[in-house]
Amino acid sequence: EIVLTQSPATLSLSPGERATLSCRASQSVHSYLAWYQQKPGQAPRLLIYDASNRATGIPARFSGSGSGTDFTLTISSLEPEDFAIYYCQQRSNWPYTFGQGTKLEIK
């Protein structure tokens, strides 16, 4: 099973700041990686697919990069609605797995 390790576990930033979230895979997942945002009481929402492509309706301040084992989700300038938990997920090897999440909180 591929293990996805997200860091940091918690990120404390202020609106307007840049957020950089990391996801490292225990073996290559090629570009078969997605990022999701989850707010309390809601289902996850797809942000990024295939490592670097924004999903429909996702603002341009969200971007993804990386391939192989190291991936990054960047939020260029935080809006108040961006404070949430972010998960990465791989679809390279079954069972497909999620990272443990990064909680982005307001500083």
Place this chain on the structure above:
Amino acid sequence: QVQLQESGPGLVKPSQTLSLTCTVSGGSISSGGYYWSWIRQHPGKGLEWIGYIYYSGSTSYNPSLKSRVTISVDTSKNQFSLRLTSVTTADTAMYYCARDVFVVANYYGMDVWGQGTTVTVSS
């Protein structure tokens, strides 16, 4: 647009079978490239992919649950279902259905999710 809606009992007794259904509206479950999935989230925890089914009936199950899980599809009703047998309190979780999109070696992510349904295992 496509919407998913989970349904089923919110309370299941230990050792019994958990059964949930996901109804797909606004699109056909028989469209190619879509893998109809069940994911769960234990209280305050991360996400676990339980398994998925293709409209043809082909399935994959997480090895951690494989002996207890069955996912089936009813294309006539545009629904797919989850059965989890011999449940314990460890199966208490929020259960989501989702559409996972993989077409011609390109991955498009799980782009549509149901709102989730809470299942509690308790006597």
